Amino acid sequence: MASRMTLRTMGVVALLVALPLTMWAGGSKKKPEKPPEQFCKVSFVILRESSGNPIKNASIVVHTVGKDGEQARDGFQLKTDTDGRAHMDDLSYGLYRIQVIVPRMQTWGEDVMLNQPVQEMIIHLKPPANQLSIYDNK
Numbered sequence: 001m002a003s004r005m006t007l008r009t010m011g012v013v014a015l016l017v018a019l020p021l022t023m024w025a026g027g028s029k030k031k032p033e034k035p036p037e038q039f040c041k042v043s044f045v046i047l048r049e050s051s052g053n054p055i056k057n058a059s060i061v062v063h064t065v066g067k068d069g070e071q072a073r074d075g076f077q078l079k080t081d082t083d084g085r086a087h088m089d090d091l092s093y094g095l096y097r098i099q100v101i102v103p104r105m106q107t108w109g110e111d112v113m114l115n116q117p118v119q120e121m122i123i124h125l126k127p128p129a130n131q132l133s134i135y136d137n138k
Contacts, residue, residue: 040114042121043087046080046100049124054084058102058125062088065095065111100125 046058063075078086091114098121099109105125112121 038093038117039090040093040117040119041087041089042091042114042119043085044078044080044100045120045122046084046086046102047122047124048105049126052124054080054082055102055105055125056080056082056084058084058086058100060086061099061101062091063097065097071097104128 044060046055046060047053048055058080060078060080061075062078064072066072076088078088080086093115095111095113097109097111099107100123101107102125104127106128108123108125
């Protein structure tokens with residue numbers, strides 16, 4: 001009976017040793033890794049073109065742009081601080097449509113590719129331009 005107990009104990013020990021080894025060996029197969037999604041920290045500086053002074057409370061509207069060039073509906077808005085600065089962390093790399101809107105200034109807009117870990121955009125806004133009209137008597 002003692003030899004039966006010893007055989008049973010040895011079997012249990014062998015199982016306890018073999019099971020983790022087989023699990024470790026089976027887990028060595030590498031799954032194809034998905035490339036990590038990359039993110040960008042983008043900062044904006046909004047200035048007056050004429051004086052170079054910062055513009056406080058400028059509205060910066062950001063939308064993703066699809067592969068077809070269409071603007072997505074997932075936009076968000078930032079406001080600049082007293083130094084004309086605003087920033088956004090963790091934007092996925094890709095194409096974005098950016099607009100800067102300030103009362104009594106020309107609206108600025110452009111499609112921008114974010115593809116670096118840190119990007120800074122310095123935008124100079126112009127005063128409104130004279131309107132052209134076919135009704136002017138000049």
